[in-house]
Every structure is written in structure tokens, then in C-alpha cells.
Amino acid sequence: MNNKQLISNGMPVYGNERAWQAFEQHLNSQKYSTIFILVDTNTKRKCLPYFLQKSGLQNIEVMVIGAGETNKTIDTCVTVWNELSERGADRNSLLINLGGGVVTDLGGFVACTFRRGIDFINVPTSLLAMVDAAVGGKNGVDLGVLKNQIGIIRPATMVLLDSDFLKTLPTREVLSGLAEMLKHGMITSENYYQKVLKFSINYPETEFDLIWQSVEIKNEVVTEDPLEHGRRKTLNFGHTLGHAIESHWLASKEKSELLHGEAVIIGMILALYISAEEVSFSREKRDEIAQDLVSLYDKIPILEEDRIAIIDLLKYDKKNRNGQVNFVLLRQFGDYEISCKVANTLINDAFDYYSELKKN
Ligand SMILES: NC(=O)c1ccc[n+]([C@@H]2O[C@H](COP(=O)([O-])OP(=O)(O)OC[C@H]3O[C@@H](n4cnc5c(N)ncnc54)[C@H](O)[C@@H]3O)[C@@H](O)[C@H]2O)c1
Ligand SMILES: [Zn+2]
Known part of the structure; x- marks a missing residue:
């Protein structure tokens, strides 16, 4: 095995x-x-x-x-x-x-x-x-x-x-990696997502099979679309805002460190919010996932000035074409839409949604 x-x-x-x-x-x-x-x-x-x-x-x-x-x-x-x-x-x-x-x-x-x-x-x-x-x-x-x-x-x-x-590996780093596995679930199957939610955070070395399934998912996506013309972009789910948040934290000397996976978790919650508003991802499901994620990960305060800086950083996103920011959105688990344009007002609403979430 x-x-x-x-x-x-x-x-x-x-x-x-x-x-x-x-x-x-x-x-x-x-x-x-x-x-x-x-x-x-x-x-x-x-x-x-x-x-x-x-x-x-x-x-x-x-x-x-x-x-x-x-x-x-x-x-x-x-x-x-x-x-x-x-x-x-x-x-x-x-x-x-x-x-x-x-x-x-x-x-x-x-x-x-x-x-x-x-x-x-x-x-x-x-x-x-x-x-x-x-x-x-x-x-x-x-x-x-x-x-x-x-x-x-x-x-x-x-x-x-x-x-x-x-x-x-420190637990915080385990959780950072788990963010990508949760993403693999969201972009392919709810069944895998649910299994990843039960990952043994304290004994990650025992989870070889789940880890291997994530490698298989990434492999399948990358093999189908090596040069990122289409499906490979789904691996960027949550990363458009996630990377901007990560960059903003890297640039802010007074902020404590934010790990890649931690930024991606916020990015995925925001992207799910936008997905529910723009491409019919179920609102109920979105709320359920957002709740799963804030139970596992600390909530990070994002101030008004942070939002402005983060939205400004979107212009550097690798998926941009002709100055347009392109989001990957989900219609449901495993069903995606790439190259979506999203208005800044909606991004702001997504930040409001994130900041109002409460840990259970
Ligand atoms: N190339 C790609 O397709 C791709 C995909 C996703 C992420 N990334 C990049 O990966 C980076 C994040 O990776 P990461 O989270 O592994 O960061 P990292 O390399 O900084 O490792 C995280 C921390 O864990 C420590 N560490 C690593 N293994 C350890 C172990 N076994 N025991 C104890 N400590 C250990 C490291 O020293 C570091 O302090 C980002 O730069 C991101 O952009 C690249
Ligand atoms: Zn990543």
C-alpha cells in the first residue's frame, strides 16, 4: 500500500x-x-x-x-x-x-x-x-x-x-499543507474533501494514502493541461486573493507571519463567497465549508487598509490577461469556471463575509 x-x-x-x-x-x-x-x-x-x-x-x-x-x-x-x-x-x-x-x-x-x-x-x-x-x-x-x-x-x-x-513538521505547517489538500477536494470531489477534513493533524506521517491521493489529483490535472491553458488553472483556486494576501503580509513589517496555506484558506473562503454570488455555488454549502475552515484555522483580522492594498496587488496575478484579473470560481465541487472577471465591490462583500464568520 x-x-x-x-x-x-x-x-x-x-x-x-x-x-x-x-x-x-x-x-x-x-x-x-x-x-x-x-x-x-x-x-x-x-x-x-x-x-x-x-x-x-x-x-x-x-x-x-x-x-x-x-x-x-x-x-x-x-x-x-x-x-x-x-x-x-x-x-x-x-x-x-x-x-x-x-x-x-x-x-x-x-x-x-x-x-x-x-x-x-x-x-x-x-x-x-x-x-x-x-x-x-x-x-x-x-x-x-x-x-x-x-x-x-x-x-x-x-x-x-x-x-x-x-x-x-510543526502542526501549523501541517495545517498549511492541508489547505492545498482541501483545495484538491474542492476542485475535484466532495468525497475527497470530506476525507481530508478528518486528516490526522497530530500524526500526519500516518496519512500516506490521503497524501498520495492528493498527488494523484495534482498529477491528473497537470498531465491533462501541462501548460496551464485550462484545467490546470483550477489549482489556483483561492490563490488569486490568497497570493495577494500573502504578498501584503510579506510586505507589512508589523504583521506577524502568515503561511502560504493560511493565506490560501482565506483566499478560498473569499472565492467560494464570490462563486455563490456569481456562478451559482450553493450558498448553504458555501456556509458549511466556510464554517469547516474557520474551525480548523485561526481567523485573521483584515483591516480596511489591508483590503485596499490586497485588491491593488491583484494586478500582479499571473493569470491576468490584458490588465484583467481572472478568478477561478466553482459551480460545485469539481465543476469550475476559469477566467472570471469579478467587480471590486463583490471582493469587498467577500471580505465582509469572511470577517463576520465565527468559530464554532
Ligand atoms: N511549485 C509549485 O507548484 C508550488 C505549489 C504550491 C506552493 N508552492 C510554494 O511552496 C512554498 C511553501 O512551501 P512550504 O509550506 O513547504 O514552505 P517552507 O519550505 O518554508 O517550509 C515550511 C517550514 O517548515 C520547515 N520544514 C519543512 N519540512 C520540515 C520537517 N520535515 N520538519 C520540520 N520542519 C520542516 C521549513 O524549514 C520551513 O520553516 C511557497 O513559496 C509556495 O509559493 C509552490
Ligand atoms: Zn498554493
């Missing part, structure tokens, strides 16, 4: 024990000149020892970056490119990205651009990276506070998914 594998858009993803076998076979067949591993300060302590034990690797070059979104920058790339160069990387080197989405996004981008591209393997260690960031082939960094503005789509050589890494 825990020995799964699938090919996602040309990129094999392997689960648990199967992952370590596949990794060993790959290294035996490839004969890389040098193996580099990119970690952040947390995954160096919490995940590298387990990785070394499971992989049996000894002679590898470890490169460490700071933890967290504020390090997903081109400056960090320059440091890593320099390290690769100074430590003798060549076109036949391998880069392993061991960490959350920041490490896999940035490491993937560094690998795709160093010497016009070297092989890289993603070993996601956060829930969010397992179900989302590490699969699908999108790599990149932020430009200032603007998310993922610089990047490239290229699949990793392989993805190794071992849920045991989750044993050390």
Missing part, C-alpha cells in the same frame, strides 16, 4: 519504501560526477540525518539556505549558484532539494539554470511540498514581495515522497 509510484508530466513520483529503492537504482544507473543537497536551516537538523540514513549516501555536498518564504529570492539563488560553482559542480552534477516548497521551488530553479540545466531530485519534507510544490514541474522565486514572478517549468528527474519526514 505504501509503495506507490506514478509518472507526473514526465516526472516519476515514488512513495515511501519504493522511493528509496528507485533512488538507489537511479544513482547506480546515472553515475553523477558530484551530488549536492540543498537544505534550509530546519531541514538540515530535522530531515538530513534521516535522508542520509535512508539513502546510504556519504559523499555529498551540503548547501544550507535560510528557512522561510523571505529567502525564496534571486539573492539566495546567487549564493547557491556561487557555491555550486566554487565547489566544483559541472553539467553532470545532481542537485537534491530536501525541504519544503521554498527549497524545492528555489532549488529546482537553480538546477534548471545552472550551466543551462543540471538534474535535480525533489525530496519534499513539508506536507505542502509533498502534495503540491514538489510535483508539477514549476520552479521559481519571488520578485520582492511578488510571488513566483521569476521561474521556469521543468520536471524534476524524480520526486521521492516519504511521509516519515512529517514526524517533525
Whole structure:
């Protein structure tokens, strides 16, 4: 049951024990000149020892970056490119990205651009990276506070998914990753959404099967529409406003940190509100989901001045065409409408709706 594998858009993803076998076979067949591993300060302590034990690797070059979104920058790339160069990387080197989405996004981008591209393997260690960031082939960094503005789509050589890494992941980070799994449910099936609601937050390592189903959902979507002309846009559900909220929080020095999944939860509640007003998502269902989400996640106060700044940030959204902001909306679970134009007044109503929600 825990020995799964699938090919996602040309990129094999392997689960648990199967992952370590596949990794060993790959290294035996490839004969890389040098193996580099990119970690952040947390995954160096919490995940590298387990990785070394499971992989049996000894002679590898470890490169460490700071933890967290504020390090997903081109400056960090320059440091890593320099390290690769100074430590003798060549076109036949391998880069392993061991960490959350920041490490896999940035490491993937560094690998795709160093010497016009070297092989890289993603070993996601956060829930969010397992179900989302590490699969699908999108790599990149932020430009200032603007998310993922610089990047490239290229699949990793392989993805190794071992849920045991989750044993050390803080609960708040587990919830952040769960947001993407809830999104996978909303864009495909209510049945999966309901199962994800019962995810064991305290023992995430036991939830390999649910995690794998999320990978399968992402894989199905990405394989059907690799270049994001249509269905892949549904993976951005809740992200139009979610990313703007995340950027606004990144830009505001006095605000406490808001994680990607936490911003996406707010973005999804807002998008559901708009969906019910614009494309006939059931209001009753919307209220039910909003209640589920505010019971699981803290409510974040969004002030009038925040709203203005967030709405202004929408102009940078990647889905924009000809200056128009495009939303992904849902008619029901798994039934979507892409490229929807939404008036600012409706976005304001959605913020009112969010701020009036009460925890049960
Ligand atoms: N490429 C894509 O398709 C895609 C999709 C979704 C999200 N993303 C990106 O992913 C990023 C968010 O990913 P994230 O939530 O993993 O962030 P992250 O990489 O910052 O990891 C979250 C935190 O958990 C720590 N951590 C990771 N694994 C751990 C473990 N096993 N034990 C203890 N601590 C651990 C990290 O050090 C970090 O402090 C964002 O930049 C987002 O834009 C990319
Ligand atoms: Zn996301």
C-alpha cells in the first residue's frame, strides 16, 4: 500500500519504501560526477540525518539556505549558484532539494539554470511540498514581495515522497499543507474533501494514502493541461486573493507571519463567497465549508487598509490577461469556471463575509 509510484508530466513520483529503492537504482544507473543537497536551516537538523540514513549516501555536498518564504529570492539563488560553482559542480552534477516548497521551488530553479540545466531530485519534507510544490514541474522565486514572478517549468528527474519526514513538521505547517489538500477536494470531489477534513493533524506521517491521493489529483490535472491553458488553472483556486494576501503580509513589517496555506484558506473562503454570488455555488454549502475552515484555522483580522492594498496587488496575478484579473470560481465541487472577471465591490462583500464568520 505504501509503495506507490506514478509518472507526473514526465516526472516519476515514488512513495515511501519504493522511493528509496528507485533512488538507489537511479544513482547506480546515472553515475553523477558530484551530488549536492540543498537544505534550509530546519531541514538540515530535522530531515538530513534521516535522508542520509535512508539513502546510504556519504559523499555529498551540503548547501544550507535560510528557512522561510523571505529567502525564496534571486539573492539566495546567487549564493547557491556561487557555491555550486566554487565547489566544483559541472553539467553532470545532481542537485537534491530536501525541504519544503521554498527549497524545492528555489532549488529546482537553480538546477534548471545552472550551466543551462543540471538534474535535480525533489525530496519534499513539508506536507505542502509533498502534495503540491514538489510535483508539477514549476520552479521559481519571488520578485520582492511578488510571488513566483521569476521561474521556469521543468520536471524534476524524480520526486521521492516519504511521509516519515512529517514526524517533525510543526502542526501549523501541517495545517498549511492541508489547505492545498482541501483545495484538491474542492476542485475535484466532495468525497475527497470530506476525507481530508478528518486528516490526522497530530500524526500526519500516518496519512500516506490521503497524501498520495492528493498527488494523484495534482498529477491528473497537470498531465491533462501541462501548460496551464485550462484545467490546470483550477489549482489556483483561492490563490488569486490568497497570493495577494500573502504578498501584503510579506510586505507589512508589523504583521506577524502568515503561511502560504493560511493565506490560501482565506483566499478560498473569499472565492467560494464570490462563486455563490456569481456562478451559482450553493450558498448553504458555501456556509458549511466556510464554517469547516474557520474551525480548523485561526481567523485573521483584515483591516480596511489591508483590503485596499490586497485588491491593488491583484494586478500582479499571473493569470491576468490584458490588465484583467481572472478568478477561478466553482459551480460545485469539481465543476469550475476559469477566467472570471469579478467587480471590486463583490471582493469587498467577500471580505465582509469572511470577517463576520465565527468559530464554532
Ligand atoms: N511549485 C509549485 O507548484 C508550488 C505549489 C504550491 C506552493 N508552492 C510554494 O511552496 C512554498 C511553501 O512551501 P512550504 O509550506 O513547504 O514552505 P517552507 O519550505 O518554508 O517550509 C515550511 C517550514 O517548515 C520547515 N520544514 C519543512 N519540512 C520540515 C520537517 N520535515 N520538519 C520540520 N520542519 C520542516 C521549513 O524549514 C520551513 O520553516 C511557497 O513559496 C509556495 O509559493 C509552490
Ligand atoms: Zn498554493
